[in-house]
Amino acid sequence: MAEALLSLRNLRKRFGGLAVTDDVSLDVTPGEIHAIIGPNGAGKTTLINEISGVLPVDAGQVFFAGRDITALPLHRRARLGLARSFQITSVIPAFTALENTALAVQAGAGSSFRFFRPASTEQRLNQAAMAALEAVGLGARAQVPAGAMSHGEKRQLELAIALATEPRLLLLDEPLAGAGPEETERLIGILRSLRGRYTIVLVEHDMQAVFALADRISVLVYGRVIATGATEEIRANPEVKAAYLGEDEMTLDHVP
Amino acid sequence: MRQLRSELPALLLLGALALAPFVGFGEGYVLTLLARAMILAMAAVALSLLVGGAGLVSMGHAAMMGFGAYAVVILDDARIVEAHVVLPVAILAAAGFALVTGAVAVRTSGVHFIMITLAFGQMAFFTATSLAGYGGDDGYTLYARNTVAGGRLLENKLAFHYVCLGALTASWLLCRMLLASRFGRVLRAVKGNPMRAQALGFDPYPYRLTAYVIAGAIGGAAGFLFANAAEFVAPAYISWQRSGELLFMVILGGLSGLHGALLGALGFVLLEEWLSHQWEHWRILFGVLLILAVLFLPNGLSGIPGQVAKGFRRG
Numbered sequence: 176m177a178e179a180l181l182s183l184r185n186l187r188k189r190f191g192g193l194a195v196t197d198d199v200s201l202d203v204t205p206g207e208i209h210a211i212i213g214p215n216g217a218g219k220t221t222l223i224n225e226i227s228g229v230l231p232v233d234a235g236q237v238f239f240a241g242r243d244i245t246a247l248p249l250h251r252r253a254r255l256g257l258a259r260s261f262q263i264t265s266v267i268p269a270f271t272a273l274e275n276t277a278l279a280v281q282a283g284a285g286s287s288f289r290f291f292r293p294a295s296t297e298q299r300l301n302q303a304a305m306a307a308l309e310a311v312g313l314g315a316r317a318q319v320p321a322g323a324m325s326h327g328e329k330r331q332l333e334l335a336i337a338l339a340t341e342p343r344l345l346l347l348d349e350p351l352a353g354a355g356p357e358e359t360e361r362l363i364g365i366l367r368s369l370r371g372r373y374t375i376v377l378v379e380h381d382m383q384a385v386f387a388l389a390d391r392i393s394v395l396v397y398g399r400v401i402a403t404g405a406t407e408e409i410r411a412n413p414e415v416k417a418a419y420l421g422e423d424e425m426t427l428d429h430v431p
Numbered sequence: 432m433r434q435l436r437s438e439l440p441a442l443l444l445l446g447a448l449a450l451a452p453f454v455g456f457g458e459g460y461v462l463t464l465l466a467r468a469m470i471l472a473m474a475a476v477a478l479s480l481l482v483g484g485a486g487l488v489s490m491g492h493a494a495m496m497g498f499g500a501y502a503v504v505i506l507d508d509a510r511i512v513e514a515h516v517v518l519p520v521a522i523l524a525a526a527g528f529a530l531v532t533g534a535v536a537v538r539t540s541g542v543h544f545i546m547i548t549l550a551f552g553q554m555a556f557f558t559a560t561s562l563a564g565y566g567g568d569d570g571y572t573l574y575a576r577n578t579v580a581g582g583r584l585l586e587n588k589l590a591f592h593y594v595c596l597g598a599l600t601a602s603w604l605l606c607r608m609l610l611a612s613r614f615g616r617v618l619r620a621v622k623g624n625p626m627r628a629q630a631l632g633f634d635p636y637p638y639r640l641t642a643y644v645i646a647g648a649i650g651g652a653a654g655f656l657f658a659n660a661a662e663f664v665a666p667a668y669i670s671w672q673r674s675g676e677l678l679f680m681v682i683l684g685g686l687s688g689l690h691g692a693l694l695g696a697l698g699f700v701l702l703e704e705w706l707s708h709q710w711e712h713w714r715i716l717f718g719v720l721l722i723l724a725v726l727f728l729p730n731g732l733s734g735i736p737g738q739v740a741k742g743f744r745r746g
Contacts, residue, residue: 227630229626248629248634249629249630250629250630250631250632250633250634251632251634253629253630253631253632254632258630258631259630261626261627261630265624265626265627265630266624266627267619267620267623267624267627267628268623268624269619269623270619270620270623274616277616278616278617278620278628278631279631281613281616281617282631282632282633283632286613287613287614287616287617287633287638288613288614288637288641289612289613289614290608290609290612290613290614290615291608291612292612292613293608293611293612294611294612294613294615294616295611297613336627336631340631340632
């Protein structure tokens, strides 16, 4: 196996008496889509927050491209190439789709301590932003304020923003959350088009999407990783089935 | 074209101020009033950069003007009255104060930022009241206005009118340029969604601090002009009430663009002046009008045309 792009080593995090991340170790290899699934309250979003630097961990280490980034804040990790989308849509409502995305390009295009030239006239930023918007099918909606977009469009924009930073690792926290059936299909199509070009950590509730997209899956239950493996292994794993009993059992069994 | 239209209100206002002396507003008394309005508008534009641009609601902006004004006082006392010396000192003093206090303040946000800027402002206020050598509570009367290249340019009311207008225009252009730049884009992003900005790799702190220092510097320049306009400086200029008034001007005018601050400041000063001649207890009425403005003008004075248009469409 190639050297891991992202490695979690014995991560621990407690909220009061509750262990939300309990000795989690995980490797994400370059180029794979690594899904993290688990029942509600398993600590999936917490884990994403720990990886991206929103939440500090109590113990353990996070390695990114061989470098220990455990102590780095969110914005420093982003600079290293760790991009994330949020479970709850997190765009800048007053900005147009283009400006939201151009801001993401700007983050990786030299200093932002530039005071004179209007940023909206920088063609280099705009072109890269348009490319990202077109990659998610929002090319025609570039001039629409993000606040005026539909939920599904915001999810697409969220993806475009993440792509525009040219990330080395994409952390997607429930990219399909709240999307309708049609929107879901479109988003899955977009994600599938990213396969192989980006290394992705995907947290998602929609099992159908997970099994359609993921190369490997880790199952998180009560803050512990109970299984990691290729899609087929996970599907057949009795422990995983047991963990989902009474919750998503139906979904898991009915996945084609 | 679209850009030009969004700048139209500000250009109209500045144009009107440029013409004012020639269309019946050239009396000394009126020019004094307009100068005061323009100087406060200048400070308000800088505050609008913070409030509307960066989401930093400062309740200590009058202290920036105070530093500029007291720079004039202290140099006047030392018989240093050349504007080319006094103005840079006034700007640097205010920017320095903004840098030191901002280094702490911009780490906070929301209500905490309001409280901490209020506290720093009050610190400046009490320091000014204790400057016994410069009049303490009673204030300090300048020997004369600052000189420009040895000349008494600022003594001429008409010239002073255009100096203030030039300073106001320059401040507006500067803030406008900043907001449109890469720097301003990050600032606006941090205001709109700080988590998103950080997830993209932007640390809000240096951007907010820079904005705070620039707004402070403009406030210092406004303070320099204010001292020269009144030829008198008192701690009351730094009081938190003055900071509140500046904030009110910004909100009264509307936060949708910098022209709101221009409109708010001019409207505030002129309304205050007019009302004070109508009725002895005018402050009661003034307060009521301000409350009504907040209740019924969600986008401030600059939002009135839009509201009227909407009303017409609705029939």
